[in-house]
Amino acid sequence: MDDTRGAPSGAAAAGFLGGGGVKWATTELDANGVVARWSEGAEWLLGYPEADIVGRPAGELLLSGLPESARHALADQETWSGTVTARYRDGGSREVGVLACPLRDSDGTTRWLLTAAAPVLSPGPDRAGSGPGRASAVGEGARPVPGDASPEHDAVDPGPRRSRPARDEKAHDETVTEWAFTQQAFPMAIHDLDLRLLRANDVLCRIDGRTEDEMRGEPSGFLTGNRANAQVEAAMRRALRTGEPEHVQTFRQATGEARERAWAVSLSPLKDSDGRVRALAVAALEISEQYWARESLALLNEASMRIGTTLDVTRTAQELAGTPLPHFADFVSVDLLDSVLRGDEPTPGPVSGDVRLRRVAHESAHSNDSPEAAVGIGEVDTYPEFSPPARCLATARAVLTGPWDADYTDWMARDPKRDAKRDDYGVHSLIAAPLVARGNVLGAALFSRRLHLAAFTEDDLLLAEQLATRAAVCIDNARRYTRERGTAVTLQRSLLPRGLPPQSAVEVATRYLPADSQYGVGGDWFDVIPLAGSRVALVVGDVVGHGIHASATMGRLRTAVRTLADIDLPPDELLTHLDDVVIRLASESTDPEAGHDIGASCLYAIYDPVSRRLCAARAGHPPPALTTPDGTVDILDVPAGPTLGLGDLPFECAEFEVQEGSTLVLYTDGLIESRERDVGAGIEELREVLARPSPSLEATCDTVLRTLLSTPRPTDDVALLVARTRALDxxxxxxxxxxxxxxxxxxxxxxxxxxxxxxxxxxxxxxxxxxxxxxxxxxxxxxxxxxxxxxxxxxxxxxxxxxxxxxxxxxxxxxxxxxxxxxxxxxxxxxxxxxxxxxxxxxxxxxxxxxxxx
The missing domain is CATH 3.30.565.10 (Histidine kinase-like ATPase, C-terminal domain)
Structure with missing residues (x-):
C-alpha cells in the first residue's frame, strides 16, 4: 500500500505536482541499495511494473548521479530531501522530488524508505485527459502509465485530448501545491530570511495550539525555546547562508501533552529562478519512539559502565543511585537488607509482609544534600506491606505508583517523616524496583519524579527493572566478595599473634592492615618468639597473592617458623629450612587457582639483650630500619636473599651491635611500595618519618602508617613491627x-x-x-x-x-x-x-x- 509518512515538503512537492491530484509513490531499498518494495504509486510515476524493478539496483533509475548532500546523508544514514533526475521506462527524464528516510533494523542494518509524488490528471471540459502513457503538462518528456486508471482516482479521461489555457493550468497547479502543503500528514512551515514564520500547515498548528495567523511573523514552529532551540536556529541560518539542506533533531511538546516528542527536522532553502535563497521550508518527522528507545539503550549502556566498578556493596549502591539522574528521575534511593551488608546469604524468593531495609544510598538531581530524603543514610526504615517497596519485594516485579494510588497516599499519610516532606517535595510518579539477583532479594530501588513534566510510563517501568536487575547482580557480587573477604580477614587475624608473649629483650608495638576490598586480603604476618637465654626472635613475612588461600598459606608458614625457632636455629639456617617448606607446599598444592606459584618473603632477626647484638637474615624482603637513641636512622645492610620457594640458593646472616633503647622497625612491602611510589622512594620516606621524635612506639606506628599510606585502605596488606631494645645489666x-x-x-x-x-x-x-x-x-x-x-x-x-x-x-x-x-x-x-x-x-x-x- 502507499505510504504518505515520508512525503516531501510543500515546497519540494511544488516542483513535480501535476494538475489532477497526487498519488504517493513509495519505494523500499535494502542495505545494498536494491529495490525491495515497489508501490502502485511508484509504478504510476515511472512506468515500471513491480515484477520488472524489484531486485534491481535503485541506481539504474537515475540518469545522473546523486547530489552531494544526498551522498553525505546516505553515508551518515540521515534523512534527506531534494530532487533527482529519474529515468522513465520509455527513456525520458524528469526532475522528481524525493524524501529518503533511513529504517534501522534490530540487527543493525539500515534500509531506506523513498517517498515521491506522482501527478494524476483529472478529466474536465477545459482540460484534455492525458490518457494512458501521458505525463502532466509540468516537466519534460512524457511517460507511459501502465494499466487503466484507477476508479479511486478517476485519473484518465477516456475522451479525446483537449488543451487547457496556460493561465488555468498555472492556477490549477497552485491549488494542488496549496493542498499538498496544508493537508500534509506531518508538520510543515515556511520561514523568511529573518526566520519569521510565513506559513504553517494544519498539523503544525495543532501541535502549537495556535492558528497560522497567530504564529505568523514570530519565530514559532520549531523555534519554541526548547533545549535544542539553539541548534535548530543555527542549522536554519546555515541553510539560508549556504543554500544547502540541513537536518537537525529537536524536541517539541504538543499542546495538552506532558511529555516531549522528538522530531527529525529537514530544512530546505527555497530559491528563485536566479538561484537566490528567498525562504526556508521546514518539515518534521516524529521520531519519539526511536529516540526514547535509543535513550533507554544509552542509559543501560552507561549503567553497565558506571555500576559495579568496585566490589564494595555501598559504593555499588551509590553508583546505582547516581546513574539515572537527571534524565530518568529526579531522586533515587537504594535500600538493602542488613544481611546483604554483612555479606550473609539472603533468603531466596520474594519477601512478604512488612520489610525492614537500611538506606545505603540516595541521590538528588537538583541538590547535593538530597532534601527529598525522608530516611538518612545508614538509617533503618520499616516499610508496611502495602507500601511500594514492600509490594515490589513481595512480587519481585517493579511497581508504578503515585498520588493516584490509594496505597501510595495511605503510605505517605501513615509515615510522619514522608508526610512532612510531601508539600515541598511531593512526587507525581514513583517506581519501586526490586533488587533481585540469582533468585535472592537484596533490597529495593526507588525512582521518583518531581520536576519532570512527564510521569513515568510502562516503558519506564521496564527500564527501571532492567537498571535494578543489572545493579542487583553487581551488588550481589560485592556481597559475596564481602563474605569471602570477611572470612579471609577473620582467618588472617586468627593466625596472627593475639597477644605478644612476655619477654625482657624488647618492647614491641605492631599493626596489621588488610588490603582494600578491591584487592583482597593478603598473607602478611609478624611474630615475636621468645628464645633461650632471654633472647627474642622478631619475624615479618609476606605470602604472594591474596584471598583465603594466601591467608591459609601464611598460617602454615608462621607455624613452620615457630617450630624451627624452637630448635633455635640461626636466621640463615632457619630460612633455608623454611625455603624447603615453601617448595613442598607448592608441590603438594591442589588448588587450581594457586597452581605451583606459592611464594613468600621473610625477615628473621634474633636479638640478645645480654650481648646487645642483632643477627638477621632476609629472603626477598625489605631490609629493617634501626633508629638509635640520638635519632640517627640507618637501613641495616642485611644481605638480600632470594624469595622463598626458589630453592638451591643460600641465605646470609649479618650481625649488628645495637645500643640499648634503639628502635628496630620491620615491615612488609605494602608499606613502602605503591603505584605512585617505588621501593627506594618509600624507604627514604620511612627514614624521614622515623627520624622525628615520637612519645611512644604506638605513636610511631600510627605516624608511619598515616604518612606512608595515601589511603586508610592500602592496595596491599601491611604488617608493621616496631621494637625498642633493652639490655640486661x-x-x-x-x-x-x-x-x-x-x-x-x-x-x-x-x-x-x-x-x-x-x-x-x-x-x-x-x-x-x-x-x-x-x-x-x-x-x-x-x-x-x-x-x-x-x-x-x-x-x-x-x-x-x-x-x-x-x-x-x-x-x-x-x-x-x-x-x-x-x-x-x-x-x-x-x-x-x-x-x-x-x-x-x-x-x-x-x-x-x-x-x-x-
Missing part, C-alpha cells in the same frame, strides 16, 4: 669459664650457690646445684677445651653450660643396669624447660627454673 648475668676437669664440678656448684645467695634465690639452690652438676659433667665427658657456666636472672633463672662440642645430648629413659642416661631426665623433671642450641664455638645446653613468688 651486669648484675643480672654471672659467667664463669672453667677447664674441662672433673675436679672442678664442685667449684662450679659453689659459684652457682654463691650467686643465688647474692640474688636472694636460696630456695633454688638444691635444684640449681643438681642442674649445674649434670650439665657440667656432660660437658667434661663429651667435649674438649674450656667449659663456660652462665647464670641469668630474668623472668626465670636460666642455667647455661657451653662447650666446644657440636654434638647435642638427647633425652632417653635409662634401663635398670645402665650407668648413664638419668641426668637429663632429672633436669627435665626439675625445671620448666630445657634445650640445646648451636653457637659459633660449639653448643650450649640450658635449663630454666621459675623464680620464687615475691
Amino acid at each position: 651486669a648484675g643480672q648475668v654471672a659467667t664463669w669459664e672453667l677447664p674441662a676437669e672433673p675436679a672442678l664440678v664442685g667449684r662450679a656448684r659453689d659459684h652457682a650457690t654463691a650467686q643465688l645467695a647474692a640474688w636472694g634465690l636460696e630456695e633454688l639452690t638444691f635444684t640449681t646445684e643438681l642442674v649445674v652438676s649434670e650439665l657440667f659433667t656432660n660437658a667434661i665427658l663429651h667435649a674438649e677445651g674450656p667449659v663456660q657456666l652462665r647464670l641469668i636472672r630474668d623472668r626465670t633463672l636460666i642455667c647455661e653450660v657451653s662447650d666446644t662440642s657440636t654434638t647435642a645430648p638427647h633425652l632417653r629413659r635409662a634401663r635398670v643396669f645402665d650407668e648413664g642416661g638419668r641426668g637429663l631426665l632429672l633436669v627435665a623433671q626439675l625445671t620448666q624447660r630445657w634445650g640445646t642450641r648451636q653457637i659459633p664455638t660449639g653448643k650450649a645446653i640450658w635449663a630454666e627454673q621459675a623464680l620464687p613468688a615475691a
Whole structure:
C-alpha cells in the first residue's frame, strides 16, 4: 500500500505536482541499495511494473548521479530531501522530488524508505485527459502509465485530448501545491530570511495550539525555546547562508501533552529562478519512539559502565543511585537488607509482609544534600506491606505508583517523616524496583519524579527493572566478595599473634592492615618468639597473592617458623629450612587457582639483650630500619636473599651491635611500595618519618602508617613491627669459664650457690646445684677445651653450660643396669624447660627454673 509518512515538503512537492491530484509513490531499498518494495504509486510515476524493478539496483533509475548532500546523508544514514533526475521506462527524464528516510533494523542494518509524488490528471471540459502513457503538462518528456486508471482516482479521461489555457493550468497547479502543503500528514512551515514564520500547515498548528495567523511573523514552529532551540536556529541560518539542506533533531511538546516528542527536522532553502535563497521550508518527522528507545539503550549502556566498578556493596549502591539522574528521575534511593551488608546469604524468593531495609544510598538531581530524603543514610526504615517497596519485594516485579494510588497516599499519610516532606517535595510518579539477583532479594530501588513534566510510563517501568536487575547482580557480587573477604580477614587475624608473649629483650608495638576490598586480603604476618637465654626472635613475612588461600598459606608458614625457632636455629639456617617448606607446599598444592606459584618473603632477626647484638637474615624482603637513641636512622645492610620457594640458593646472616633503647622497625612491602611510589622512594620516606621524635612506639606506628599510606585502605596488606631494645645489666648475668676437669664440678656448684645467695634465690639452690652438676659433667665427658657456666636472672633463672662440642645430648629413659642416661631426665623433671642450641664455638645446653613468688 502507499505510504504518505515520508512525503516531501510543500515546497519540494511544488516542483513535480501535476494538475489532477497526487498519488504517493513509495519505494523500499535494502542495505545494498536494491529495490525491495515497489508501490502502485511508484509504478504510476515511472512506468515500471513491480515484477520488472524489484531486485534491481535503485541506481539504474537515475540518469545522473546523486547530489552531494544526498551522498553525505546516505553515508551518515540521515534523512534527506531534494530532487533527482529519474529515468522513465520509455527513456525520458524528469526532475522528481524525493524524501529518503533511513529504517534501522534490530540487527543493525539500515534500509531506506523513498517517498515521491506522482501527478494524476483529472478529466474536465477545459482540460484534455492525458490518457494512458501521458505525463502532466509540468516537466519534460512524457511517460507511459501502465494499466487503466484507477476508479479511486478517476485519473484518465477516456475522451479525446483537449488543451487547457496556460493561465488555468498555472492556477490549477497552485491549488494542488496549496493542498499538498496544508493537508500534509506531518508538520510543515515556511520561514523568511529573518526566520519569521510565513506559513504553517494544519498539523503544525495543532501541535502549537495556535492558528497560522497567530504564529505568523514570530519565530514559532520549531523555534519554541526548547533545549535544542539553539541548534535548530543555527542549522536554519546555515541553510539560508549556504543554500544547502540541513537536518537537525529537536524536541517539541504538543499542546495538552506532558511529555516531549522528538522530531527529525529537514530544512530546505527555497530559491528563485536566479538561484537566490528567498525562504526556508521546514518539515518534521516524529521520531519519539526511536529516540526514547535509543535513550533507554544509552542509559543501560552507561549503567553497565558506571555500576559495579568496585566490589564494595555501598559504593555499588551509590553508583546505582547516581546513574539515572537527571534524565530518568529526579531522586533515587537504594535500600538493602542488613544481611546483604554483612555479606550473609539472603533468603531466596520474594519477601512478604512488612520489610525492614537500611538506606545505603540516595541521590538528588537538583541538590547535593538530597532534601527529598525522608530516611538518612545508614538509617533503618520499616516499610508496611502495602507500601511500594514492600509490594515490589513481595512480587519481585517493579511497581508504578503515585498520588493516584490509594496505597501510595495511605503510605505517605501513615509515615510522619514522608508526610512532612510531601508539600515541598511531593512526587507525581514513583517506581519501586526490586533488587533481585540469582533468585535472592537484596533490597529495593526507588525512582521518583518531581520536576519532570512527564510521569513515568510502562516503558519506564521496564527500564527501571532492567537498571535494578543489572545493579542487583553487581551488588550481589560485592556481597559475596564481602563474605569471602570477611572470612579471609577473620582467618588472617586468627593466625596472627593475639597477644605478644612476655619477654625482657624488647618492647614491641605492631599493626596489621588488610588490603582494600578491591584487592583482597593478603598473607602478611609478624611474630615475636621468645628464645633461650632471654633472647627474642622478631619475624615479618609476606605470602604472594591474596584471598583465603594466601591467608591459609601464611598460617602454615608462621607455624613452620615457630617450630624451627624452637630448635633455635640461626636466621640463615632457619630460612633455608623454611625455603624447603615453601617448595613442598607448592608441590603438594591442589588448588587450581594457586597452581605451583606459592611464594613468600621473610625477615628473621634474633636479638640478645645480654650481648646487645642483632643477627638477621632476609629472603626477598625489605631490609629493617634501626633508629638509635640520638635519632640517627640507618637501613641495616642485611644481605638480600632470594624469595622463598626458589630453592638451591643460600641465605646470609649479618650481625649488628645495637645500643640499648634503639628502635628496630620491620615491615612488609605494602608499606613502602605503591603505584605512585617505588621501593627506594618509600624507604627514604620511612627514614624521614622515623627520624622525628615520637612519645611512644604506638605513636610511631600510627605516624608511619598515616604518612606512608595515601589511603586508610592500602592496595596491599601491611604488617608493621616496631621494637625498642633493652639490655640486661651486669648484675643480672654471672659467667664463669672453667677447664674441662672433673675436679672442678664442685667449684662450679659453689659459684652457682654463691650467686643465688647474692640474688636472694636460696630456695633454688638444691635444684640449681643438681642442674649445674649434670650439665657440667656432660660437658667434661663429651667435649674438649674450656667449659663456660652462665647464670641469668630474668623472668626465670636460666642455667647455661657451653662447650666446644657440636654434638647435642638427647633425652632417653635409662634401663635398670645402665650407668648413664638419668641426668637429663632429672633436669627435665626439675625445671620448666630445657634445650640445646648451636653457637659459633660449639653448643650450649640450658635449663630454666621459675623464680620464687615475691
